[in-house]
Amino acid sequence: MERDLDNANPTILSVSQLPSRRRKGPAARHGPDSRCDALVYPKHHWPFASSSSPSSDDDDGDDADEPVDAQDVYDLISTISDPEHPHTLGQLSVVRLPDIHLSPSPAELPSPDSLLTVLVELTPTINHCSLATVIGLAVRCRLEQTLPPNYRVDVRMKDGSHAQDDQVNKQLGDKERVAAALENDTLQRMVDKMLETCA
Amino acid sequence: MTTSPPPPSAAAPQKQQPTSATLTPLPPFQPDLYQRAWSSIPHPTLPLLATAHAKSVTVFSLATLTKHSALTGGHARSVRTAAWQPARGSGNTKRLGLVTGSFDATAGMWSFDEEEERGLEREVRFGGNSEEGDDDNDGGKEWEFNLVLEGHENEVKGLAFSPGGQYLATCSRDKSVWIWEDVSSGEGDGTEDDWETVAVLSEHDGDVKAVAWCPVDLPNAKAGARRGNYSADVLASASYDNTVRIWREDADGEWVCVDVLTDHEGTVWGLQWETKPRDDGKFPRLMTFSADGTIKVWSLREEETPDEPAAAEDSNAFRSNFGALPNTLRRSLREEWDCTAVLPKVHTRDIYSVAWSADTGLVASTGSDGIVAVYAEVDESEALSDKSGGEQEGEDVVMTSPSPQQQQRKPTWKVLGTISSAHGPYEVNHVTWCKRFDAGAAPERRGREEMLVTTGDDGVVRPWQARIA
Numbered sequence: 185m186e187r188d189l190d191n192a193n194p195t196i197l198s199v200s201q202l203p204s205r206r207r208k209g210p211a212a213r214h215g216p217d218s219r220c221d222a223l224v225y226p227k228h229h230w231p232f233a234s235s236s237s238p239s240s241d242d243d244d245g246d247d248a249d250e251p252v253d254a255q256d257v258y259d260l261i262s263t264i265s266d267p268e269h270p271h272t273l274g275q276l277s278v279v280r281l282p283d284i285h286l287s288p289s290p291a292e293l294p295s296p297d298s299l300l301t302v303l304v305e306l307t308p309t310i311n312h313c314s315l316a317t318v319i320g321l322a323v324r325c326r327l328e329q330t331l332p333p334n335y336r337v338d339v340r341m342k343d344g345s346h347a348q349d350d351q352v353n354k355q356l357g358d359k360e361r362v363a364a365a366l367e368n369d370t371l372q373r374m375v376d377k378m379l380e381t382c383a
Numbered sequence: 384m385t386t387s388p389p390p391p392s393a394a395a396p397q398k399q400q401p402t403s404a405t406l407t408p409l410p411p412f413q414p415d416l417y418q419r420a421w422s423s424i425p426h427p428t429l430p431l432l433a434t435a436h437a438k439s440v441t442v443f444s445l446a447t448l449t450k451h452s453a454l455t456g457g458h459a460r461s462v463r464t465a466a467w468q469p470a471r472g473s474g475n476t477k478r479l480g481l482v483t484g485s486f487d488a489t490a491g492m493w494s495f496d497e498e499e500e501r502g503l504e505r506e507v508r509f510g511g512n513s514e515e516g517d518d519d520n521d522g523g524k525e526w527e528f529n530l531v532l533e534g535h536e537n538e539v540k541g542l543a544f545s546p547g548g549q550y551l552a553t554c555s556r557d558k559s560v561w562i563w564e565d566v567s568s569g570e571g572d573g574t575e576d577d578w579e580t581v582a583v584l585s586e587h588d589g590d591v592k593a594v595a596w597c598p599v600d601l602p603n604a605k606a607g608a609r610r611g612n613y614s615a616d617v618l619a620s621a622s623y624d625n626t627v628r629i630w631r632e633d634a635d636g637e638w639v640c641v642d643v644l645t646d647h648e649g650t651v652w653g654l655q656w657e658t659k660p661r662d663d664g665k666f667p668r669l670m671t672f673s674a675d676g677t678i679k680v681w682s683l684r685e686e687e688t689p690d691e692p693a694a695a696e697d698s699n700a701f702r703s704n705f706g707a708l709p710n711t712l713r714r715s716l717r718e719e720w721d722c723t724a725v726l727p728k729v730h731t732r733d734i735y736s737v738a739w740s741a742d743t744g745l746v747a748s749t750g751s752d753g754i755v756a757v758y759a760e761v762d763e764s765e766a767l768s769d770k771s772g773g774e775q776e777g778e779d780v781v782m783t784s785p786s787p788q789q790q791q792r793k794p795t796w797k798v799l800g801t802i803s804s805a806h807g808p809y810e811v812n813h814v815t816w817c818k819r820f821d822a823g824a825a826p827e828r829r830g831r832e833e834m835l836v837t838t839g840d841d842g843v844v845r846p847w848q849a850r851i852a
Contacts, residue, residue, distance in 0.1 A: 297803075297804035297807050298804075358623070359735075360590075361590070363419070364461075
């Protein structure tokens with residue numbers, strides 16, 4: 185890499201330290217990666233969704249009626265690669281399970297069209313990380329592509345973690361800017377590269 | 384029945400104030416676009432609707448509710464918005480013009496050729512009964528890309544023609560508003576487009592999301608329009624910096640910011656002027672809507688005597704933007720716009736679009752939460768009696784010995800109706816009032832009855848029948 189890293193020595197967690205659902209019981213599957221499958225390849229792919237409910241995937245029976253929860257969201261985005269380190273956002277603790285909030289709880293949705301807000305708070309490895317916006321963009325992009333269309337994704341910097349929190353949060357919350365950013369070849373390439381490790 | 388005489392200001396006899404709105408979805412325009420569509424702009428007179436999506440614009444016929452034509456190949460990135468060009472002054476050219484604003488940092492001027500336009504008129508006349516044999520104007524070849532307006536550094540997010548069509552304003556993420564003037568000769572067949580930049584306004588601190596010209600051709604606008612040293616045109620711009628700015632052209636031909644409206648607490652996604660003529664003769668109001676989930680109404684503070692010097696000039700510490708101007712100029716440059724109403728809160732997320740009907744004065748809003756809401760401005764006294772009087776016929780409501788104060792018109796905004804999940808689970812990006820020309824409307828009401836049209840992330844452009852009771 186030709187430029188200096190913003191943070192040359194991040195703390196890295198090993199994959200086995202990352203939160204997963206493995207202990208949850210008989211319905212559990214085999215770790216974060218395969219858990220993603222139903223979500224990575226949703227039947228109703230945005231924006232061509234049918235009106236069927238988000239939980240009607242039938243490729244795997246034991247998942248059939250389980251709504252997306254925080255762990256699922258974590259699994260979707262923790263495998264995104266950091267733009268400057270050869271590690272995932274999960275390993276770098278940029279994405280943390282306790283910082284993912286769903287509201288209301290997916291189980292309480294009155295109808296499949298009812299809105300559900302997913303709030304993801306990111307913790308950049310250091311507080312002036314210039315790539316915070318790109319990381320946020322990748323996270324938002326990943327979730328919008330994979331979650332059902334009634335999920336509204338809000339990506340923010342965790343309070344105090346980033347020097348220009350407000351600016352970054354505002355950009356990430358602006359649909360028009362996000363759409364335009366994804367038509368920018370350079371940014372699109374960066375995001376694509378970060379998402380390569382997600383499949 | 385009210386026995387008291389109508390308040391003096393309410394000259395037009397309003398038979399009955401609206402109390403409810405019922406929105407019924409009509410079949411969407413065909414075909415579905417299957418991708419995010421940003422906005423749908425109805426032609427001011429013809430039964431046409433221009434929908435911006437991806438790198439193109441699809442024009443739908445309001446008579447058949449199907450695709451009429453398409454504008455493709457002019458932009459390298461998404462088209463965010465479009466505006467129909469007003470018919471030019473006295474020139475009788477039948478040319479149809481559309482301008483598109485794109486994320487590729489340009490605005491494009493397009494025209495539709497004469498021959499095909501006769502096809503449009505035929506469509507108006509037959510109103511959707513004869514669409515079967517009317518396929519000759521299908522396809523995308525009739526629109527010609529005439530001119531590209533370059534200058535913005537990045538995404539063009541909004542644009543608008545001034546009422547007379549002399550000016551075009553464009554705005555961009557580069558924080559600027561550009562004003563272009565039509566310098567076409569107007570001779571010959573009028574098909575030559577020639578536009579010059581006359582101003583670059585760079586006072587916003589963030590993306591400029593939208594621009595809108597005041598409808599200064601309205602009777603009530605004329606009095607206020609040529610105030611002080613200004614020419615008639617008034618432009619408003621809405622920004623990511625949470626503010627709205629009002630711009631006017633001074634005697635020297637300079638476009639200056641005459642007020643900054645700072646009440647919003649989030650990106651101001653757009654603005655709408657009051658295009659229904661006001662019977663109280665006051666200057667048109669401005670409605671702004673924001674990521675903060677609110678819709679606000681702004682009124683120009685109109686002085687008793689037009690040239691009265693503003694006494695408290697120096698105590699008003701804001702307007703650092705006028706700091707460079709000589710003192711003598713300051714007072715004439717400033718206007719005071721006050722937030723005079725906030726619409727009842729309905730939306731829980733960003734409000735992306737609001738439409739203010741020129742016919743009925745009704746307002747519709749929509750946004751990220753997928754809700755479409757309809758509002759009316761009603762007299763407060765009436766609104767109060769509604770609460771006690773229940774739902775029966777408005778005629779029965781008795782206004783018991785109204786005090787003089789109550790007789791004064793105290794308009795207040797009220798929600799007439801809402802519909803949620805207007806586009807299923809998707810965000811709704813745009814809403815507009817639009818005349819009905821389709822076969823579903825009774826023939827005598829075609830071209831007069833208004834409907835709503837919403838445009839969503841699902842690529843659906845959906846008309847709604849709005850029944851106001």
